[in-house]
Amino acid sequence: MSDRLVDILLTSFTKILIPGIKVTIPLTVLSFAVSLVLGLLLALVLVAKIPVLKTIAFIYIWIFRGTPLIVQLFIIFFGLPGLGIMIEAFPAAVLAFGLNLAAYNAEVFRSAIDAIPTGQMEAAYMVGLSYPQAMTRIVLPQAFKIAFPSLFNNLISLLKDTSLASSITVVELFTSAQQIAARTYEPFALYCEAALIYLVFSTVLTWLQSWLESKLVWKSRDDKNMTAKGRTKSMVGL
Amino acid sequence: MLTVSDLHKSFGDSEILRGIDIEIEKGEVIAVIGPSGSGKTTMLRCISFLEKADSGRMEFKCCDDEAKVETYDMHHASPAEIRRIRRHMGFVFQSFNLFQNRTALGNVMEGLVTGLKMNKSEAEEISRKMLAKVGLAERADYYPGELSGGQQQRVAIARALALDPDIMLFDEPTSALDPELTREVLDTIRELASEGTTMLVVTHEMNFAREVAGRVLFMEDGVIVEQGAPAQIFDAPEQERTREFLRRAK
Ligand SMILES: Nc1ncnc2c1ncn2[C@@H]1O[C@H](COP(=O)(O)OP(=O)(O)OP(=O)(O)O)[C@@H](O)[C@H]1O
Ligand SMILES: [Mg+2]
Numbered sequence: 001m002s003d004r005l006v007d008i009l010l011t012s013f014t015k016i017l018i019p020g021i022k023v024t025i026p027l028t029v030l031s032f033a034v035s036l037v038l039g040l041l042l043a044l045v046l047v048a049k050i051p052v053l054k055t056i057a058f059i060y061i062w063i064f065r066g067t068p069l070i071v072q073l074f075i076i077f078f079g080l081p082g083l084g085i086m087i088e089a090f091p092a093a094v095l096a097f098g099l100n101l102a103a104y105n106a107e108v109f110r111s112a113i114d115a116i117p118t119g120q121m122e123a124a125y126m127v128g129l130s131y132p133q134a135m136t137r138i139v140l141p142q143a144f145k146i147a148f149p150s151l152f153n154n155l156i157s158l159l160k161d162t163s164l165a166s167s168i169t170v171v172e173l174f175t176s177a178q179q180i181a182a183r184t185y186e187p188f189a190l191y192c193e194a195a196l197i198y199l200v201f202s203t204v205l206t207w208l209q210s211w212l213e214s215k216l217v218w219k220s221r222d223d224k225n226m227t228a229k230g231r232t233k234s235m236v237g238l
Numbered sequence: 239m240l241t242v243s244d245l246h247k248s249f250g251d252s253e254i255l256r257g258i259d260i261e262i263e264k265g266e267v268i269a270v271i272g273p274s275g276s277g278k279t280t281m282l283r284c285i286s287f288l289e290k291a292d293s294g295r296m297e298f299k300c301c302d303d304e305a306k307v308e309t310y311d312m313h314h315a316s317p318a319e320i321r322r323i324r325r326h327m328g329f330v331f332q333s334f335n336l337f338q339n340r341t342a343l344g345n346v347m348e349g350l351v352t353g354l355k356m357n358k359s360e361a362e363e364i365s366r367k368m369l370a371k372v373g374l375a376e377r378a379d380y381y382p383g384e385l386s387g388g389q390q391q392r393v394a395i396a397r398a399l400a401l402d403p404d405i406m407l408f409d410e411p412t413s414a415l416d417p418e419l420t421r422e423v424l425d426t427i428r429e430l431a432s433e434g435t436t437m438l439v440v441t442h443e444m445n446f447a448r449e450v451a452g453r454v455l456f457m458e459d460g461v462i463v464e465q466g467a468p469a470q471i472f473d474a475p476e477q478e479r480t481r482e483f484l485r486r487a488k
Contacts (some may be wrong), residue, residue, distance in 0.1 A: 119335035122288050126329040128353025141339045
């Protein structure tokens with residue numbers, strides 16, 4: 001490797017990493033938050049079978065899962081101004097990624113809720129709980145645990161998909177790499193460097209996932225998780 | 239105390255309950271027997287409003303005071319009415335249906351704390367007493383997955399009892415259990431009977447029905463074919479259908 005290339009890679013490293021930390025990560029976190037809240041609401045509407053809302057949720061999921069993310073991104077950033085709605089690049093990206101992932105997370109939440117035997121809901125009714133109480137206290141905590149790995153996978157996908165924001169002028173990790181690559185005529189090295197930084201980010205997320213899962217689920221035959229009475233716990237209350 | 243009259247229920251084209259009348263007095267233990275598919279579960283589910291009856295009336299009398307008689311239209315009952323009638327009932331399911339994210343103690347406390355808005359310490363005291371009553375005081379901190387089927391069912395019984403219901407409904411409480419575990423659950427129910435708990439028990443355990451029930455109902459094809467004292471039903475049934483069922487049950 002030439003000294004020049006080494007030099008470019010070293011000086012560009014922080015120039016790519018900093019937008020990664022300052023833009024890619026907030027973009028991922030905010031979009032994911034939107035997708036969790038909206039996804040859960042959509043799922044609740046679906047499982048409660050609320051007449052009109054259920055149809056709306058169904059159509060929403062159909063559209064957002066059935067069209068490309070980049071097209072949704074372009075409609076929101078380039079298309080909406082035509083209707084008089086101007087949104088800045090970063091919020092537009094948060095909106096597009098959040099709305100898109102909400103459709104996927106809705107399905108994750110819905111199938112997790114469906115996986116909880118209805119008998120527990122009925123038992124809750126028989127001890128005097130209302131539907132919202134039974135849902136929030138009994139069903140959702142268990143469903144969340146089932147949904148957790150899939151939600152986290154979606155988070156990791158989202159992290160990588162945020163690179164699409166470069167196409168609507170958001171200066172994030174990948175945009176920075178593109179700019180430096182254009183200036184230095186070293187696309188191979190620069191894009192590999194960008195890939196490496198994404199890889200580090202997603203690896204950290206994977207570690208975070210296993211760590212959180214171990215907090216969420218008591219593993220049997222793990223001595224550390226034995227209680228004072230010397231038994232293994234199969235589950236903790238959330 | 240509890241009277242159900244002219245209860246009807248269909249699923250699609252098939253009429254599962256074809257006019258059920260039951261009268262239950264305070265302190266009575268009634269066993270319901272009958273072939274599979276005769277509608278026993280459906281009947282209990284309609285009585286507890288887990289299933290909406292097509293028609294039927296329910297009357298609940300807590301005491302002799304006629305002014306306090308509650309009457310319900312089993313098809314049109316409002317959510318508030320359903321909540322009120324369920325206050326009188328405890329339900330024990332065939333498959334236990336314990337809350338998997340709660341310990342045994344948490345399962346028993348849930349209805350007191352969330353349903354009745356009782357404060358935690360009082361709820362815990364009652365719940366521990368109930369667990370002790372079903373012989374599970376030491377298992378209070380265990381999660382359902384760590385308990386045997388029989389223990390789970392006894393927690394479920396404690397959970398229902400904690401709310402001090404006027405009547406306990408059991409849907410084949412032991413049919414998911416091995417014979418050994420069946421015995422511990424039946425012992426618990428037997429004890430409740432001796433304390434005067436009003437119970438309506440759907441069961442396949444004929445010996446248990448004979449020994450514990452004050453009255454036995456035989457159900458087939460969505461109607462109560464015959465009812466009477468255990469000795470009468472088991473030893474001298476009047477209906478040919480009852481005789482036939484008992485012959486096959488042996
Ligand atoms: N939700 C439902 N939808 C359609 N049919 C149902 C439903 N629940 C019960 N049935 C039908 O109603 C009939 C009576 O069922 P039910 O469970 O009440 O019988 P059972 O007397 O409790 O039988 P078992 O002794 O096997 O528990 C059966 O033919 C069953 O298939
Ligand atoms: Mg049944």
